[in-house]
Amino acid sequence: MPYYRVVGEVPRKRHVQFRRPDGGLYAEELMGEEGFSSDSSLLYHRHLPTAIVKAEAVTPAAATRLEPNVPLSPRHFRTQELSSAGDLVSGRMLLAGNADVRLSYATSDRPSELYRNSMGDECVYVQRGRVRFESTYGVIEAGEGDYVVIPTGTIHRWVPDGPVNVLAIEASGHIRPPKRYLSQYGQFLEHAPYCERDLRAPAEPFTVEGEEVPVLVRTRGGLTRLVYRNHPFDVVGWDGYLYPYAFNIDDFEPIVKKTHAPPPVHQTFEGPGFVVCSFCPRPLDYHPEAIPIPYNHHNVDSDEFMFYVGGDYSARKGSGIDVGSISLHPAGFTHGPQPGAVEAVIDAVGRGVTTTSEMAVMVDTFRPLDLGRDALSCEDPGYAWTWAR
Ligand SMILES: [Fe+2]
Numbered sequence: 001m002p003y004y005r006v007v008g009e010v011p012r013k014r015h016v017q018f019r020r021p022d023g024g025l026y027a028e029e030l031m032g033e034e035g036f037s038s039d040s041s042l043l044y045h046r047h048l049p050t051a052i053v054k055a056e057a058v059t060p061a062a063a064t065r066l067e068p069n070v071p072l073s074p075r076h077f078r079t080q081e082l083s084s085a086g087d088l089v090s091g092r093m094l095l096a097g098n099a100d101v102r103l104s105y106a107t108s109d110r111p112s113e114l115y116r117n118s119m120g121d122e123c124v125y126v127q128r129g130r131v132r133f134e135s136t137y138g139v140i141e142a143g144e145g146d147y148v149v150i151p152t153g154t155i156h157r158w159v160p161d162g163p164v165n166v167l168a169i170e171a172s173g174h175i176r177p178p179k180r181y182l183s184q185y186g187q188f189l190e191h192a193p194y195c196e197r198d199l200r201a202p203a204e205p206f207t208v209e210g211e212e213v214p215v216l217v218r219t220r221g222g223l224t225r226l227v228y229r230n231h232p233f234d235v236v237g238w239d240g241y242l243y244p245y246a247f248n249i250d251d252f253e254p255i256v257k258k259t260h261a262p263p264p265v266h267q268t269f270e271g272p273g274f275v276v277c278s279f280c281p282r283p284l285d286y287h288p289e290a291i292p293i294p295y296n297h298h299n300v301d302s303d304e305f306m307f308y309v310g311g312d313y314s315a316r317k318g319s320g321i322d323v324g325s326i327s328l329h330p331a332g333f334t335h336g337p338q339p340g341a342v343e344a345v346i347d348a349v350g351r352g353v354t355t356t357s358e359m360a361v362m363v364d365t366f367r368p369l370d371l372g373r374d375a376l377s378c379e380d381p382g383y384a385w386t387w388a389r
Helices: 341-350 373-377 383-388
Strands: 005-008 027-032 040-045 052-058 075-078 093-097 101-108 114-117 122-135 138-142 146-150 156-171 211-219 222-230 235-240 245-248 267-271 274-279 303-310 325-329 359-365 370-372
Touching (some): 146 267
Parallel strands (some): 114 211
Antiparallel strands (some): 027 040, 052 222, 114 156, 122 138, 146 245
16 A cells, blocks of 8 residues: 555554553564565554464365366356355355456355455455455445455455445455556655545454454465464554555546547556556547547457446447446457447437446456356357457
């Protein structure tokens, strides 16, 4: 995270005695990135964060195998047809992934168990519903359109308030705002499409009493369930630059050009080997002869995974794409608007249409995406041929 935050009680100096009301010492814990060389936070626990009483290997509840996109083709997955068993962690249906990132869809109305991803940061996009994110840092109330960014190693759980649908982006490293949006010291610059005021982080400590509390831990070796002697939600205060936060897609301020702007103007986050972009309602390109939808393009170095979350996608009329759809346009394939879409949008502008209501979350990966069984189970098999009709 780009800026300092303090929540709850912390001692005046770091690494000094900090005592509980009963005279005992709070246990200080550093959560830090890149081996003491990047952002970190100091957390103060009532109990030792090291005290575990049991460890057991866990067999994943969902399928985790991926297959190459062969024969290479553009794909359309209909998440509207998926329903998961489990919660927003155990019920994740792996749609696509590579060594850098895994993309899963989940839908659930039940609380998850405590979970820690030690492989990398997660960015969970809430497509529908309301959900309470509880963590050692505190609580974030999340809802439709929120990206919740969770630093590696954060112990947390998801508590839905009714049915919730999410897209989970699991990175192999850290997910951050794009560097070009930030000053050399980390402040959002004026040209950035969002800034610090748009980010929501825990505002107060969140503590829960409990003993022998299981936490599901994801590591390179697979899944392990560690049982903690005391509930890990025992932090009375923390400070630093590293913490979970939420950002709502409606707070993204789209950048519009006179003629069509490419997706980097929609970039929201970057991670190792991928970027996340938000396509939001905005005025159409305003050159008198503009074609205000994408030109055919071939991103030779990336696969484009696009989740359509709302509005009307003019460029995709005739493709079968609807809200809840995901398209995958891989490197090796040139994609663009469906036949007739360019003429239709020029006509619409002629009739006085000046805005687009499209809303989508895009993940562009720099290595090819392999496909999960759940994605193939909801694939629209005719999609690849829709440009040739
Ligand atoms: Fe594209």
